[in-house]
Amino acid sequence: MRYIQQHIKTIVRTYDGAMPLTYFLKNFFKANPKLGSRDRKILSDMAYSWYRCSKGFDYALSFEEKLNSALFLCDTQSSQVLSFLPEAWQQAKTSDVSGRIQFLAAQNIAFNIEKLAPFKAELSDGITRLGWLQSILQQPRLFIRVRDKALVPALLQEHSVPYVWMNESCMSIANGSPVDKILVEDSYVVQDASSQKTGDYFHPHSGERWWDCCSGAGGKSLLLKDINGDIDLTVSDKRETIIHNLLERFRQYGHKRPNAQVLDLTNIERIRESLGTKPFDNIISDVPCTGSGTWARTPEQLYFFKQASIDDISKLQLTIATNAAKQLKSGGNFLYITCSIFKKENENVVEQLAQQAGMQLKEQHLINGIDDKADSMFIAILKKD
Numbered sequence: 475m476r477y478i479q480q481h482i483k484t485i486v487r488t489y490d491g492a493m494p495l496t497y498f499l500k501n502f503f504k505a506n507p508k509l510g511s512r513d514r515k516i517l518s519d520m521a522y523s524w525y526r527c528s529k530g531f532d533y534a535l536s537f538e539e540k541l542n543s544a545l546f547l548c549d550t551q552s553s554q555v556l557s558f559l560p561e562a563w564q565q566a567k568t569s570d571v572s573g574r575i576q577f578l579a580a581q582n583i584a585f586n587i588e589k590l591a592p593f594k595a596e597l598s599d600g601i602t603r604l605g606w607l608q609s610i611l612q613q614p615r616l617f618i619r620v621r622d623k624a625l626v627p628a629l630l631q632e633h634s635v636p637y638v639w640m641n642e643s644c645m646s647i648a649n650g651s652p653v654d655k656i657l658v659e660d661s662y663v664v665q666d667a668s669s670q671k672t673g674d675y676f677h678p679h680s681g682e683r684w685w686d687c688c689s690g691a692g693g694k695s696l697l698l699k700d701i702n703g704d705i706d707l708t709v710s711d712k713r714e715t716i717i718h719n720l721l722e723r724f725r726q727y728g729h730k731r732p733n734a735q736v737l738d739l740t741n742i743e744r745i746r747e748s749l750g751t752k753p754f755d756n757i758i759s760d761v762p763c764t765g766s767g768t769w770a771r772t773p774e775q776l777y778f779f780k781q782a783s784i785d786d787i788s789k790l791q792l793t794i795a796t797n798a799a800k801q802l803k804s805g806g807n808f809l810y811i812t813c814s815i816f817k818k819e820n821e822n823v824v825e826q827l828a829q830q831a832g833m834q835l836k837e838q839h840l841i842n843g844i845d846d847k848a849d850s851m852f853i854a855i856l857k858k859d
Contacts, residue, residue: 475558478513481506482520483537491778495521512554519555523548526611526773530589543583547574549612571608593781596817598852600840606815606850609770615847616647619670621700621727622661629656640846644670660727665693667848668767668841672811673697675855680704682755687739687798692720694758694811699729708749710737739794745801753803761791763814767843767850788818792826799831802858808833810854815840820852833858 489498499521503514523544531540545555546563556564566577575585587607597603620626620643630637630647633656638646644667647653653662676698678684682705686695689709699707709732711717717734724731735748764787769776791812799808810827812819821838828835838854 478516478520478558479538479541481509481513481517482524482541485517485521486524486537489521489774491774494772495525495774515552516554516558519550519552520545522613522773523550525777527585527587527590529592529777530585530587532584535583539583543578543585547571547578547585547611571611591776591779593779595781595784597815598817598820598840601815601842601844601850605844609844610773610776612770612847613649614666614770614843614849616649616651616653617665617667617670617848618645618647618653618657619643619663619665619697619700620645620661621663622658625661626657629658640667646846646848663693663696663727665697666768666843667846668843668851669693669813669849670697671841672809672851672853673701675809675853676701676756676758678702678705678756682706683752684708684756684758685710685749685754685798685801686758686760687737687801688760688762688794689717689720690760691716692723694760695720695732696723696727696729698758699724700727703729707732708735708754709733710735710739710748712736712738739797740790742797742800745797749801754801754806755803756807756809757798757802758809758811759795759798760811761794763787763791763812763819764816765813767813767815767852771849784816784818788823791819791823792830795823795827796830799827799833799856799858804858806858807836808856808858810856812852813849814852815850820854824854824856828856831856831858 485502499518503509520541524541526548527544528540531543542559546559546567569577578585590607590610635647635651635656640646672694678698678701680702684698684705685708687710689695689711692709695707695709709720714736717736721731721734737745737748739745764784765775795810802808810824814820824835824838833856836855836857841851841853843850
């Protein structure tokens with residue numbers, strides 16, 4: 475235990491949030507090869523539990539007290555991690571979050587969940603602050619979009635991997651399940667349940683011209699092509715390596731190579747040079763955001779978050795979306811998407827976008843994934859006058 479505690483103290487002392495925690499831990503384990511697989515699993519659980527909730531405890535608590543309380547409070551049932559806790563705590567861990575908080579209070583350990591997000595950014599309609607903060611304490615599930623609905627469940631059953639159908643094409647699976655070693659490569663796509671639900675608003679028709687203007691590695695584009703492969707698709711991102719990854723994924727899943735552009739959407743002249751004057755029938759704009767709807771997966775982002783950054787991000791979102799909307803035909807649909815729960819990045823940007831780009835808001839929704847242990851996302855559909 476002392477050996478493990480020395481390492482977790484080093485991790486917390488040296489990690490500064492400059493890179494995703496998962497990458498930092500991989501580098502840390504590589505630099506400490508004597509740590510076995512069991513040790514790495516324990517340290518990973520400890521690190522994630524620490525960044526999920528340590529800010530909610532009193533500063534006067536020792537590091538060990540905070541760490542044990544974080545392990546108790548967070549939704550990890552690993553027997554290896556539980557062994558670090560007193561036996562009475564292990565028994566009480568079966569209760570819900572409120573029950574765990576009450577149990578800690580009986581041990582004179584106060585936990586204030588509001589301290590996890592010591593700022594008051596207004597949330598989008600459809601989610602509560604308490605529900606969001608409580609969701610940070612648990613790791614979301616692994617979700618896959620099933621492309622072969624006969625083969626995938628058969629292989630999972632063969633390898634005794636439990637799963638739950640969320641709908642006709644979305645499966646929920648426990649995190650850490652070795653799906654990449656079990657399933658056929660092109661039979662599924664790893665994609666969060668809420669991200670998959672954005673496809674319910676696409677409605678592509680054969681022959682239409684679509685532009686996924688902030689494509690990333692292509693999750694929405696692949697979903698779009700799986701709904702209707704007979705569309706004319708253009709994708710763009712300002713990162714060349716990401717576009718390379720997208721094209722490789724299109725090859726992997728057997729789709730025709732899209733028109734791919736490396737584009738900075740803050741540069742309107744460059745957009746026109748690259749795309750020409752022919753407008754698109756529909757545009758998907760999954761803009762950069764704080765990612766607050768995904769912070770249960772990446773709690774370190776909440777831990778190091780500065781509220782002032784919301785203003786800069788929302789300005790960037792409006793610039794990108796407004797520039798992209800200039801490429802939309804009259805009567806076309808513009809799909810504005812974020813993985814944020816903050817109103818300033820969602821409804822507020824949409825309101826300004828509609829005014830500046832001459833569009834009418836048709837509908838907007840927060841896709842609240844908390845009950846499904848999924849991410850939360852926002853989508854608005856606007857129509858160009």
